Amino acid sequence: MRSAEIIAALLQASAVAAPVSGPHRRQPNVVFILTDDQDVHLASLDYMPLVKKHLRNEGTSFSRHYATTAVCCPSRVTLWTGRFAHNTNVTDVIPPYGGYPKFVAEGLNDNYFPVWLQEAGYSTWYTGKLFNAHTVENYNSPAPGGFTGSDFLLDPHTYDYLNSTFQRNGESPRSYEGQYSTDVLAEKAYGLLDEAVAAAKPFFLVAAPIAPHANVVMTGKKGKKNAGGHDFGAILFTEPVPAERHRGLFKGETVPRTGNFNPEQASGANWIHALPQQNATNVAYNDHFYRQRLRALQAVDELVAGLVQRLADHGILEDTYVVYSSDNGFHIGQHRLQPGKSCGYEEDVNVPLIVRGPGVEKNRTVDGLVTVHADLAPTFFEWLGIEARGDFDGAAIPVTRERVEREEGKGERREHAGIEYWGLAFGEGIYERNPRGNNTYKALRVSGPGYNLYYSVWCNNEHELYDMNVDPGQLHNLLSPPSPLTSTSLLAAGHPVDKVASRLDALLLVLKTCKGEPCRRPWAQLHPAGDVKTLADALDERFDGFYEADGGSGRVRVEYAFCADGFLKDAEGPTWEEDGRGYEYLREGGGRWEDWV
Incomplete structure (x- = not known):
């Protein structure tokens, strides 16, 4: 770590004087x-x-x-x-x-x-x-x-x-x-x-x-261009300059x-x-x-x-x-x-x-x-x-502490973040800077009492699930082959992997194209009665049939039609607005998605 002498000197030099008198805004x-x-x-x-x-x-x-x-x-x-x-x-x-x-x-x-x-x-x-x-x-x-x-x-x-x-x-x-x-x-x-x-x-x-x-300079060299004709070989990313x-x-x-x-x-x-x-x-x-x-x-x-x-x-x-x-x-x-x-x-x-x-x-x-x-x-x-x-x-x-505690008391604790990306990934520095394609994905972070999870679906339709309470470095993908999605031998947040993944996939289906209120309260789209506000609520066994009908095949899942470098509707796959109505059918009594369509 940096030396105590450096820290002390910087702090002393930055001492803030008492505020001068002035009108209160x-x-x-x-x-x-x-x-x-x-x-x-x-x-x-x-x-x-x-x-x-x-x-x-x-x-x-x-x-x-x-x-x-x-x-x-x-x-x-x-x-x-x-x-x-x-x-x-x-x-x-x-x-x-x-x-x-x-x-x-x-x-x-x-x-x-x-x-x-x-x-x-x-x-x-x-x-x-x-x-x-x-x-x-x-x-x-x-x-x-x-x-x-x-x-x-x-x-x-x-x-x-x-x-x-x-x-x-x-x-x-x-x-x-x-x-x-x-x-x-x-x-x-x-x-x-x-x-x-x-x-x-x-x-x-x-x-x-x-x-x-990173420090970035134009090199004048030619390299791989994107769909807009921009030449990434002409850009040099090196370490920052202090x-x-x-x-x-x-x-x-x-x-x-x-x-x-x-x-x-x-x-x-x-x-x-x-x-x-x-x-x-x-x-x-x-x-x-x-x-x-x-x-x-x-x-x-x-x-x-x-x-x-x-x-x-x-x-x-x-x-x-x-x-x-x-x-x-x-x-x-x-x-x-x-x-x-x-x-x-x-x-x-x-x-x-x-x-x-x-x-x-x-x-x-x-x-x-x-x-x-x-x-x-x-x-x-x-x-x-x-x-x-x-x-x-x-x-x-x-x-403020009062606001946080008030919202938690109402069961409105915010525990989700929808994450999304389109296009290429780039390395910086001097090694392996070639653009990486097929880096489009939808993902979800959920953190609440007893669970801390990351779930993602890539545009090639590979899936990831990490239990970050036990795997904070996201090293062990619980959905990685050869472990099938329906496996009950693995656990995430104390539940079978398939059970957790089915809830997270449904939540991600809502968030991937949400607008306004559904982005803030996505569980209300899945459970309009208001009886589910968190992942913990959704994991209740009484909802197993709703989320896991026919081993999980009884409802639409998050998937891509193909990999695209930008937001193209025909690449995005199923959406809650167009395909999530299948959940209404399941909610009303269960059944197969294939039978309904």
């Missing part, structure tokens, strides 16, 4: 720090003492917060719309299925979070990365809607730590060659904060640095050697199960990649302290929610994977969420509540006194 403000590719399970937060001091110690951390799509652009669009990617139809980082042009083409530029906030009387400010494929050529055609003031990072230099390009308001892009990207962003964030305070309106400010994302002052930190630190790090036996499914074990040279480089991520996060750590200090200087710290999160997680070596994201495993989808602000309990960690990025827009709305939208797929996160 009736409406709260929000400052949101959104990092890029930051992990939970590789322990990066443990190397950020200023985040710990100013946010974790002064607020509440949510340990089960999930990005529902494990890549940046779809995840960010979900965050800023409160809708899952299958509803925004932004499912990739670049056209034709994603990126800023797709965001605009779907009509979202006039109908997303900053626009809604301005309509509610808030000023809105943003600096850093907004979306992928937001470039020096399309930045003003049209300009991102809804911002009072902005200073965006632009492609193709978004991820070039020492050669960034920013674009302020309606001005032309400006290059910052030779300057460290996070430091440039920090000064812009401080300036926008001053402008927001001077505007004398409640405000929402976002600072979105690229750290700890600020000069942080280059010597963390010597000897290595990727945590958890059980799923470069395991002896292959794990996972689909193309992941065929990965070779990494050799010593590869592992050594990935440890270097890990250290560079930790170093790159130090400037973000300082940014957090700088924003908190300036809020205190303006006398508004106690009236401001400060939120810290990331667009998706990251893996390095787990399941033998090269550095990257794009998988549904815990390292890629479990992301930080820390909140401090009015009424938020200090130095608290919430372990039992599952939350997702689609919940953030509704949460911000609740804090700011704005009525929730009917098209939100998420729900406001209870950030």
Whole structure:
């Protein structure tokens, strides 16, 4: 771990002065720090003492917060719309299925979070990365809607730590060659904060640095193109670049050697199960990649302290929610994977969420509540006194102890996260960067008293089920051949595998195309009488016939027609809206799905 001397020095240098006197704001403000590719399970937060001091110690951390799509652009669009990617139809980082042009083409530029906030009387400010494929050529055609003031990072230099390009308001892009990207962003964030305070309106400010994302440069080489004609061979992903002052930190630190790090036996499914074990040279480089991520996060750590200090200087710290999160997680070596994201495993989808602000309990960690990025827009709305939208797929996160306990007391404890992905997976760094096809999948995380499960269906129709209470590294797929789905010799959460899988598959069928209320209360679609609100309820033996009719063949299951790189209806297979009516038949008395159709 980093030395005590380093931590002590950083903490001393970041001591926040007492807030100056000033008017008490009736409406709260929000400052949101959104990092890029930051992990939970590789322990990066443990190397950020200023985040710990100013946010974790002064607020509440949510340990089960999930990005529902494990890549940046779809995840960010979900965050800023409160809708899952299958509803925004932004499912990739670049056209034709994603990126800023797709965001605009779907009509979202006039109908997303900053626009809604301005309509509610808030000023809105943003600096850093907004979306992928937001470039020096399309930045003003049209300009991102809804911002009072902005200073965006632009492609193709978004991820070039020492050669960034920013674009302020309606001005032309400006290059910052030779300057460290996070430091440039920090000064812009401080300036926008001053402008927001001077505007004398409640405000929402976002600072979105690229750290700890890989450094990306254009090479000019030719390689494999995607369906939109984009050449991935022209892009070089290497380890992040830290600020000069942080280059010597963390010597000897290595990727945590958890059980799923470069395991002896292959794990996972689909193309992941065929990965070779990494050799010593590869592992050594990935440890270097890990250290560079930790170093790159130090400037973000300082940014957090700088924003908190300036809020205190303006006398508004106690009236401001400060939120810290990331667009998706990251893996390095787990399941033998090269550095990257794009998988549904815990390292890629479990992301930080820390909140401090009015009424938020200090130095608290919430372990039992599952939350997702689609919940953030509704949460911000609740804090700011704005009525929730009917098209939100998420729900406001209870950030006070009283709210959490009240919802648990009503049996409304949120325990599910629907996860989805379309298209290719990429390795980063210098080894095995070839794009991996057939990486489209639907998945589900469910965590409640006595169970902690991951279930997935890949587009080649391979299935996975992990009991993460006994297999936290997701190494032993309980649905892997030769174990048949109907096997009763294996247990998950204390129940036969087939029994648990039948419930999870039904839940996933609802979530894979849900909109609005069914996303928030999916069990109510399966059990309209309201007698089932959790997986524990659904596992009651009186529902065995409903879920397992004819050994499980008596109902429609989640499956794909074929693998597609984007959201194509004819590839998605059965949906709850079109095919779930078979459950009504089973509910009314049982029988075979084949007989009914």
